[in-house]
Amino acid sequence: MRSKANALKESGARVINFAAGELSFDACAEMKAGALDAIHQARNRYTPPLGLPRLREVLAQRVSERTGVTFTASEVAVTAGAKQALFNACMVLLDPGDEVIVPTPHWETFPTQVRLAGAIPVAVDTRQDDYRLTRRAVQTAITPRTRMLVINTPNNPTGTVYQRQQLAGIAELALEHGLWVLFDECYRSLTRPGCVHHNILSLCPALKPQTVLVDSFSKSQAVTGWRVGYACAPAQVISAMHNLQGHTTSNPSSLSQYAALATVTAGSQAFADQLAPFLQRQLDKARSYLDPLPGVAYAPAEGAFYLYIDVTPWLGELYRGEQIRDVDHLSELLLTQAHVAVVPGSGCGDPSSIRISYALEPEELEEGMHRFVQFLGLVERADNY
Ligand SMILES: Cc1ncc(COP(=O)(O)O)c(C=O)c1O
Structure with a gap:
């Protein structure tokens, strides 16, 4: 189209x-200043594949603060947008024949990435439940081959935001069945007044060993073209992502990483x-x-x-x-x-x-x-x- x-x-x-x-807005001021500064300081070289150590550190700190669950830099991978973080997660966690629960309507990329990893997307229709996945629907979709569950809130394409109770119920179920949760919150700062975004780990910290959090600067800072996002996951998952990313794309753009560093360091809500x-x-x-x-x-x-x-x-x-x-x-x-x-x-x-x-x-x-x-x-x- x-x-x-x-x-x-x-x-x-x-x-x-x-x-x-994407937003029609100009990019966030801190991102722009960070990128210009990086150009003037000739930050033109490769960085480590998973990103600047300082950026990983600051991201770990920020995610720890906002979720209430402690993360270290070894549990963070900086990626070329959320899309690469999600792709990495599918590639390192899924085996051929694994089933992945994908709430539907879904962003087009989720099932495609699952298939690229050789696994099988299992669409779960949410239309009857106000476009949100329910614990009951997940329970019905689980089979012995289910390995992962995708949750995207605030949601693309529907614009819905998952409620606290709903998320907590799904988290309990994932814990019970040992499922990976791929939690995409790249629209987390874009909620309408009165609607609250909940992070699944804030509601269920015990789920940390089986969760991949994915976030991005694309939407929240209006820099979709700059290609910078990140994943937070257990250190061995991040280490596997290192192997994959190191031999595929290497680091995300150094300039975008410096811009992201300037933004997360400033921590401005403006x-x-x-x-x-x-x-x-x-x-x-x-x-x-x-x-x-x-x-x-x-x-x-x-x-x-x-x-x-x-x-x-x-x-x-x-x-x-x-x-x-x-x-x-x-x-x-x-x-x-x-x-x-x-x-x-x-x-x-x-x-x-x-x-x-x-x-x-x-x-x-x-x-x-x-x-x-x-x-x-x-x-x-x-x-x-
Ligand atoms: C739900 C969702 N996740 C991830 C992405 C990818 O974002 P990025 O530009 O950070 O790769 C998008 C982009 O549209 C999206 O809608």
């Missing part, structure tokens, strides 16, 4: 891109504090277009910057005489007819919904929502014909 949107843009159309998974009211305003704006639509429903929009909209009422109906076959077709029509790019839920294991990002420039958001609603207004019931 993204490449089709770009092709359309190149032909001169004004395309509103709701499909991007950027997140600036984002929070902006994202709330944007969400309110997007909802003001959606809520009046009869039959519209979306996942609880509590974090990240996504609205995950159930488009079932429009599937099978007619747009200018053409039957909307499925969610991919709807997304394609939105792009070609309304010049609005969205992410179809089919890539997230869900044929009923689409994801839009509301982290756009305010005028873009208004224009995009206007076109989206106008498009849906032109859809007619197929049984009228």
Whole structure:
């Protein structure tokens, strides 16, 4: 969808891109200053594969403070974004034939990485449970081959945030069955007012020996292109990641690491504090277009910057005489007819919904929502014909 949107843009159309998974903001000031400083100080050489020792130390300290569970530098790996941290975890922990529970709708990469490691993703549908994995659903999905469980909160694509009780229940179950928990919290600083992000280890410290925490600077500091994130895990897992990363990509960019070091050392909340009211305003704006639509429903929009909209009422109906076959077709029509790019839920294991990002420039958001609603207004019931 993204490449089709770009092709359309190149032909001169004004395309509103709701499909991007990144903030429209400039990067956080500390990141920029740290990177510039690193350039001036000629930090141009390789670093150790798992990152600068000082960065690993400071990250360990910060994660210990925010989770209440002690981590040391030997339990931290700095990676080229959260994506590499997640990939490393799959590669070093999974064997062919292992099963991994993936709550669905899911970010497209989770099942793909599981498959790349030779393992089997087991999708667990969360739509009936307010788009959050429940203890009961995990219990039902566990088999003797289950090795790992993925949890992503705040969630991409749904925007939901897991609640304390729910997470604690899942943690207990993982402990009981000896499952690895791959806990992706890369949107943790992006929650809407009143919604609280919980870290699974804060709720269940005993789970530390079987947990990989994954976090990133991409979303929280608006530096998706800089490729820097990290994993925290037991030292032997980090040591295996060292072997893998050392022979694949080596260290993440030295400049991005120095930028990350400047940011975590400063420990400033200013950027997140600036984002929070902006994202709330944007969400309110997007909802003001959606809520009046009869039959519209979306996942609880509590974090990240996504609205995950159930488009079932429009599937099978007619747009200018053409039957909307499925969610991919709807997304394609939105792009070609309304010049609005969205992410179809089919890539997230869900044929009923689409994801839009509301982290756009305010005028873009208004224009995009206007076109989206106008498009849906032109859809007619197929049984009228
Ligand atoms: C849930 C989730 N995890 C990880 C990532 C990857 O982030 P990074 O840019 O740090 O690799 C994304 C990016 O969209 C994401 O949505």
